Amino acid sequence: MKASLVIPVLNEEKILWRNTETIIEYLDEALNDYEIILVENGSRDNTEKIAAELSSQYMKVRTFSIHEPCLGEALKTGVSNAEYEKIVYYPIDLSVNLDFIDSSIKLLDSNDIVIGSKRLQDARDHRPQTRQIASKGYHQAVKLLFKTNLTDTTCVKAYRRDIAITLMNQIPTRSNVFETEVLLEAQRRKHRIAQIPVIVDDPRRGRLPLRYKVVSKGQDLASLRIDVFSLSMGVMLFLVGSLWLGYLSLEKLVYNREGFLNPYSFLISMMLILFGVQGITYGLFARLFLQLRHEITVNNSHKAGNVFKEEAK
Numbered sequence: 001m002k003a004s005l006v007i008p009v010l011n012e013e014k015i016l017w018r019n020t021e022t023i024i025e026y027l028d029e030a031l032n033d034y035e036i037i038l039v040e041n042g043s044r045d046n047t048e049k050i051a052a053e054l055s056s057q058y059m060k061v062r063t064f065s066i067h068e069p070c071l072g073e074a075l076k077t078g079v080s081n082a083e084y085e086k087i088v089y090y091p092i093d094l095s096v097n098l099d100f101i102d103s104s105i106k107l108l109d110s111n112d113i114v115i116g117s118k119r120l121q122d123a124r125d126h127r128p129q130t131r132q133i134a135s136k137g138y139h140q141a142v143k144l145l146f147k148t149n150l151t152d153t154t155c156v157k158a159y160r161r162d163i164a165i166t167l168m169n170q171i172p173t174r175s176n177v178f179e180t181e182v183l184l185e186a187q188r189r190k191h192r193i194a195q196i197p198v199i200v201d202d203p204r205r206g207r208l209p210l211r212y213k214v215v216s217k218g219q220d221l222a223s224l225r226i227d228v229f230s231l232s233m234g235v236m237l238f239l240v241g242s243l244w245l246g247y248l249s250l251e252k253l254v255y256n257r258e259g260f261l262n263p264y265s266f267l268i269s270m271m272l273i274l275f276g277v278q279g280i281t282y283g284l285f286a287r288l289f290l291q292l293r294h295e296i297t298v299n300n301s302h303k304a305g306n307v308f309k310e311e312a313k
Contacts, residue, residue: 002033003086003105004161006078009038010069012092013045019094020054020061027060030102036061037078038092042069072173079164088158095127095202096156103196104158112163112191115183116198117152123197131202141221146184151195153180163191176217181224226283234279241272 005023009016020036027034038051038061048065055063064077079087086108088101096116104114118125119139125132139152157179159167163186171181186193248265 001031001102001105002084003031003088003101003158004078004082004084005034005036005088005090005101006075006082007036007038007090007092008071008074008078009040009043009047009051009092011043011045011047013043013047013050016047016050016092017054019092020058022094023090023098024058024060026098027101030099031105033084034060035083037082038063039074039078040065041071041074042067070173072168072171072175072178075178076168076173079159079161079168082161085161086158087161087164088156090156093202093204095200097199100156100196100198101158104156107194107196108158108160110192111194112160113183113186113193114158115150115152115193115195116156117195118155118198118200119151120195120197124199124201126199126201126203128203138217141218142180142184145221145224148184148187150183150187150193153183155198155200157183177221177224180221230279230283232283234276234281234283236276237272237279238276241269241274241276244269244272 005027007020007023012019016038020038023036027036036058038054040048040051040063048063051063051065055061062081064081066073066077075089078089086105088104090096090101100116104116107114117123118135125135127135135154138154139150142148142150142153164182167182167185167189170185171178175181183193244265248269
């Protein structure tokens with residue numbers, strides 16, 4: 001029962017000190033040993049200063065800071081600097097039941113990743129109705145697009161450190177769906193993933209306007225499947241156009257009807273074939289770009305890791 005708690009913080013000066021002490025009190029009772037890693041990212045208030053004061057007063061609190069608001073980069077920074085093999089990602093607002101921490105740590109003995117889910121049977125989601133609806137819509141889209149059994153990809157999680165580092169090195173940290181991409185990559189690699197229900201109670205409004213979150217996350221999700229969309233649509237249009245052209249030819253050759261010579265029918269069939277070829281071509285290029293995106297991300301992660309090692313020396 002030893003773990004590193006990674007907590008990204010952004011503009012949390014009002015609750016940071018009080019809630020960190022609440023977490024410390026809980027962990028002192030629940031775990032044999034632990035560390036709390038506060039990763040301040042782009043705060044405009046006194047969050048960075050308070051985090052530094054916490055790390056000065058409490059030996060088990062460590063603080064890192066990055067210059068821009070970025071959840072993906074904050075998580076990656078915390079995980080990369082964690083000392084313990086078991087890592088828990090937990091929110092500073094205490095919006096999720098604290099016993100997720102020790103429950104997930106125990107489950108990591110037989111799993112690689114543990115997900116706290118708001119969608120499971122015994123889970124409770126007490127957030128504002130608009131946030132609940134948006135969350136349900138998002139996760140339904142994830143299920144449909146990626147054919148996954150993951151019920152919640154944006155809540156609390158626990159990881160084995162080496163697996164988390166490997167996964168996070170595959171995904172661009174600037175992605176608006178970073179957490180989702182990490183879990184989808186874990187599932188693709190057939191890692192052992194457990195899901196447990198959590199109780200979420202967060203009355204606060206979201207940091208970003210709901211419309212912005214829906215559009216940005218929707219675009220990033222769609223971009224991950226643009227190759228599949230394009231190839232599927234292209235193949236369908238090409239087949240329909242080809243079948244239509246074959247039917248028109250058959251009408252002319254066998255039944256001596258207008259068929260093939262009908263300029264409108266011929267034009268439509270050729271346009272369908274052309275659009276199909278374009279869709280297939282675009283899909284293949286999109287798949288190539290996604291592969292390049294993956295290779296560039298991995299390469300940049302390796303470079304950043306080497307820089308970190310040199311600085312450590």
